[in-house]
Amino acid sequence: xxxxxxxxxxxxxxxxxxxxxxxxxxxxxxxxxxxxxxxxxxxxxxxxxxxxxxxxxxxxxxxxxxxxxxxxxxxxxxxxxxxxxxxxxxxxxxxxxxxxxxxxxxxxxxxxxxxxxxxxxxxxxxxxxxxxxxxxxxxxxxxxxxxxxxxxxxxxxxxxxxxxxxxxxxxxxxxxxxxxxxxxxxxxxxxxxxxxxxxxxxxxxxxxxxxxxxxxxxxxxxxxxxxxxxxxxxxxxxxxxxxxxxxxxxxxxxxxxxxxxxxxxxxxxxxxxxxxxxxxxxxxxxxxxxxxxxxxxxxxxxxxxxxxxxxxxxxxxxxxxxxxxxxxxxxxxxxxxxxxxxxxxxxxxxxxxxxxxxxxxxxxxxxxxxxxxxxxxxxxxxxxxxxxxxxxxxxxxxxxxxxxxxxxxxxxxxxxxxxxxxxxxxxxxxxxxxxxxxxxxxxxxxxxxxxxxxxxxxxxxxxxxxxxxxxxxxxxxxxxxxxxxxxxxx
Numbered sequence: 163x164x165x166x167x168x169x170x171x172x173x174x175x176x177x178x179x180x181x182x183x184x185x186x187x188x189x190x191x192x193x194x195x196x197x198x199x200x201x202x203x204x205x206x207x208x209x210x211x212x213x214x215x216x217x218x219x220x221x222x223x224x225x226x227x228x229x230x231x232x233x234x235x236x237x238x239x240x241x242x243x244x245x246x247x248x249x250x251x252x253x254x255x256x257x258x259x260x261x262x263x264x265x266x267x268x269x270x271x272x273x274x275x276x277x278x279x280x281x282x283x284x285x286x287x288x289x290x291x292x293x294x295x296x297x298x299x300x301x302x303x304x305x306x307x308x309x310x311x312x313x314x315x316x317x318x319x320x321x322x323x324x325x326x327x328x329x330x331x332x333x334x335x336x337x338x339x340x341x342x343x344x345x346x347x348x349x350x351x352x353x354x355x356x357x358x359x360x361x362x363x364x365x366x367x368x369x370x371x372x373x374x375x376x377x378x379x380x381x382x383x384x385x386x387x388x389x390x391x392x393x394x395x396x397x398x399x400x401x402x403x404x405x406x407x408x409x410x411x412x413x414x415x416x417x418x419x420x421x422x423x424x425x426x427x428x429x430x431x432x433x434x435x436x437x438x439x440x441x442x443x444x445x446x447x448x449x450x451x452x453x454x455x456x457x458x459x460x461x462x463x464x465x466x467x468x469x470x471x472x473x474x475x476x477x478x479x480x481x482x483x484x485x486x487x488x489x490x491x492x493x494x495x496x497x498x499x500x501x502x503x504x505x506x507x508x509x510x511x512x513x514x515x516x517x518x519x520x521x522x523x524x525x526x527x528x529x530x531x532x533x534x535x536x537x538x539x540x541x542x543x544x545x546x547x548x549x550x551x552x553x554x555x556x557x558x559x560x561x562x563x564x565x566x567x568x569x570x571x572x573x574x575x576x577x578x579x580x581x582x583x584x585x586x587x588x589x590x591x592x593x594x595x596x597x598x599x600x601x602x603x604x605x606x607x608x609x610x611x612x613x614x615x616x617x618x619x620x621x622x623x624x625x626x627x628x629x630x631x632x633x634x635x636x637x638x639x640x641x642x643x644x645x646x647x648x649x650x651x652x
Contacts, residue, residue: 214234214236214237214238215231215234215237216231216237217231217232217237217238217240217616218231219616220616220617220651220652222366222368223355224262224264224293224295224297224307224309224651225295225297225305225307225333225337227260227262227297229246229247229258229260229297230247230255230256230258230299230302232246232247233247233249233255233258242652245260245261246260246261246262247260248260248261250300251301254301254302256299256300256301256302257299257300257301258298258299259296259297259298259299260296260297260299261294261295261296261297262294262295262296262297262651262652263292263293263294263295263651263652264291264292264293264295264649264650264651264652265290265291265292265293265649265650265651266289266290266291266647266648266649266650267288267289267290267647267648268288268289268290268645268646268647268648269286269287269288269644269645269646269647270285270286270287270288270289270541270643270644270645271284271285271286271642271643271644271645272284272285272542272543272641272642272643273639273640273641273642273643274641275543275585275589276585276589276591276592276638277544277585277591277627277629277633277638277639277641278637278638278639278641279591279592279593279633279636279637279638280592280637281320285318285319285320286317287315287316287317287318288314288315288316288317289313289314289315289316289318289325289370289371290313290314290315290316290371291311291312291313291371291372291373292311292312292313293309293310293311293312293332294309294310295307295308295309295310295333296308296309302339303338303339303340304336304337304338304339305336305337305338305339306335306336306337307333307334307335307337308331308333308334309331309332309333309334310329310330310331310332311327311329311330311331311332311372311373312327312328312329313325313326313327313328313371313372314326314328314371315371321402323372323399323400323401323402324367324370324371324372324400325370325371325372326371326372326402327371327372327400327401327402327408328402328405329405329406330400330405330406330407330408331353331406331408332353332355332373332375333352333353333354333355333375334352334353335350335351335352335353335354336350336351336352337349337350337351342383343385344385344386345383345384345385345386346383346384346385347381347382347383347384348380348381348382348383348384349379349380349381350378350379350380350381351378351379351380352377352378353375353376353377353378353398354375354376354378354380355373355374355375355376356376356378356380356393356395357535358420358432358434358458358460359432359460359462359471359473360462360471360473360492360494360535360538361534361535361537361538362473362490362492362531362534362535362538362547363458363473363475363490363531363532363533363534363547364416364532364533365533365534365535366535367533367534367535367536368535368536368537369535369536369537369541370536372400374397374398374533375397375398375408376395376396376397376398376410376416377395377396377397377398377410378393378394378395378396378417379393379394379395380392380393381393387423387424387425388421388422388423389421389422389423390419390420390421390422391419391420391421391422391434392418392419392420393417393418393420394415394416394417395415395416395417396410396411396412396414396415396416397410397414397415397416397533398410399411399414413440413441413442414439414440414441415437415438415439416436416437416438416439416532416533417436417437418434418435418436418437418456419434419435419436420432420433420434420436421433421434425463426463426465428463428464428465429461429462429463429464429465430460430461430462430463431459431460431461432458432459432460432461433457433458433459433460434456434457434458435455435456435457435458436456436458437453437454437455437456438452438453438454438456438477438530438532439451439452439453439454440452443481445481445518445526445528445590446518446521446528446581446582446590446595447518447521447522447526447528447581447595448481448482448484448521448526449481449482450481450482450483450484451481451482452479452480452481452486452530453479453480453481453486454477454478454479454486454530455477455478455479456475456476456477456532457475457476458473458474458475458476459473459474459475460472460473461473467497467498467499467500468495468496468497469494469495469496469497469498470493470494470495470496471492471493471494471495472492472493472494472495473491473492473493474489474490474491474492475489475490475491475529476488476489477489477529477530481526483524484524484525484526485524485525485526486525486526486527487525487526487527488515488516488526488527488528488529488530489515489516489529490513490514490515490516490529490531490547491512491513491514491515492513492538492547493511493512493513494509494510494511495509495510496508496509496510496556496558497509504559504560504561505559505560506557506558506559507557507558507559508555508556508557509555509556509557509558509570510553510554510555510556511552511553511554511555511556511570511572512552512553512554513539513547513550513551513552514550514551514552514577515529515531515547515548515549515550515577516528516529516549516577516578517529517548517549517550517576517577517578517580517581517582518549518578518580518581519578519580519581520580521580521581521595521596527578527581528548528549528581529547529548529549530548530588531546531547531548531587531588534546534547534586534587536586536587539552539554539572539586540572540605540607540623540625540643541623541625541643541645542605542623542625542627542641542643542645543585543586543643544585544586544603544605544625544627544641544643545572545574545584545585545586546584546585546586546587546588546589547587547588548584548588549576549577549578549581549582549583549584550574550575550576550577550583550584550602551574551575551576551577552572552573552574553572553573554570554571554572554573555570555571556568556569556570556571556607557569557570564612564613564614565610565611565612565613566610566611566612567608567609567610568607568608568609568610569606569607569608570606570607570608571604571605571606571607572604572605572606572607573601573603573604574601574602574603574604574605575600575601575602576600576602576632579596579597579598579599579600580595580596581595582594582595583602583632583633591633591636591638592636593635593636593637594632594633594636597632597635597636598632599630599631599632601630601632602629602630602632602633603627603628603629603630603633604627604628605625605626605627605628606625606626607623607624607625608623608624608625609621609622609623609624610622610623617650617651617652618648618649618650619648619649619650620647620648620649621645621646621647621648621649622644622645622646622647623643623644623645623647624642624643624644624645625642625643626640626641626642626643627640627641627642627643628640629641
């Protein structure tokens with residue numbers, strides 16, 4: 163299944179201060195989320211329940227929500243619905259303006275990034291993301307969507323570009339949807355967010371505080387079981403010197419063409435080719451202008467109680483005077499015992515990505531994870547999708563429909579000892595290149611997710627990573643991570 167949004171330098175900033183405007187926005191949004199009231203009763207004899215449209219769910223991609231159903235007076239009402247659906251036409255309910263907000267607060271405690279190697283130390287901090295959006299629709303064909311972000315990293319001593327962006331434009335695009343030859347063509351132009359599949363390699367980057375946006379043109383055509391996508395983008399680079407200073411440039415670009423097809427009854431296969439360019443890129447063994455040609459194949463679906471998601475990517479091209487030849491593979495599979503209490507799902511995740519086999523030859527084999535999703539392995543950031551082999555069995559339980567518990571154990575190795583150990587997204591652990599010992603460590607992970615209401619979601623994740631000698635010998639140590647999160651949407 164394709165996941166699409168329309169979810170990694172710069173000098174670090176100093177310690178953030180709490181902003182009064184953020185506190186006011188958070189309090190207002192919390193009030194909206196928790197003051198949800200029951201809808202007015204409907205006369206069942208005059209209006210059958212099946213004929214009343216359901217309220218839209220709060221989606222990860224806010225621009226995909228359709229609030230025109232509120233033109234129907236029988237749809238259950240909630241506070242502030244006059245702002246969720248502002249009618250702009252008496253004739254066409256599909257012409258309207260909708261406003262929305264999202265708030266995510268997450269406390270993180272981490273023994274240290276990069277396992278404490280170098281200057282990385284234990285840190286306890288809060289990351290806070292507040293978003294506000296406006297969605298204008300005209301006749302179900304034209305859309306203008308804009309979203310602001312205010313992201314703070316409170317009490318975090320060392321800031322990276324993905325930690326804080328105190329006020330900036332997250333998305334602003336125009337979109338046109340038109341029927342064409344028994345299909346539907348969609349065009350989007352402007353700042354937007356893009357993600358493919360499980361977002362292993364192309365993502366919205368929802369794990370860190372600042373999401374990944376792209377200044378892009380996007381065209382897709384859907385007809386029957388087929389979907390064709392073409393896109394070109396300059397990924398947005400985040401700064402936090404002053405408001406509205408994020409930027410993009412031809413020095414970093416990404417674009418390609420993708421074909422999807424539904425197969426069997428509930429499966430999807432996709433193939434895409436793309437090109438990634440980055441000026442002045444750096445790896446442990448080489449620096450220079452990076453040009454990667456990419457081929458990706460993805461196959462996911464369900465059959466009975468079994469689910470799977472498999473993806474493979476090959477990268478070729480040049481960086482500086484060296485050729486590039488790299489690859490990666492990711493897979494998830496599971497079996498759900500639907501007739502057993504708590505419907506346990508037993509899962510297995512197997513991933514691998516190439517590393518540089520010889521830093522002194524004229525070929526770079528280090529895989530570039532592009533724009534990875536931090537959620538895919540763990541939120542702790544101890545694992546990058548570069549030069550690694552990863553095996554992770556897991557068990558997921560649902561004691562209640564709104565409660566999910568997951569426990570897993572992951573083991574990791576380097577694909578080649580000639581290259582470094584990498585942490586998220588592709589940060590080399592200093593001193594590990596060329597050091598003997600393929601095994602890098604084992605971790606235990608526990609995560610729980612709870613849906614408090616249609617507007618409030620809670621999550622808790624804990625990770626303990628036991629490092630191997632290759633990390634311990636360069637000054638690293640066993641590491642622990644705790645993340646407690648609340649998300650609210652209106």
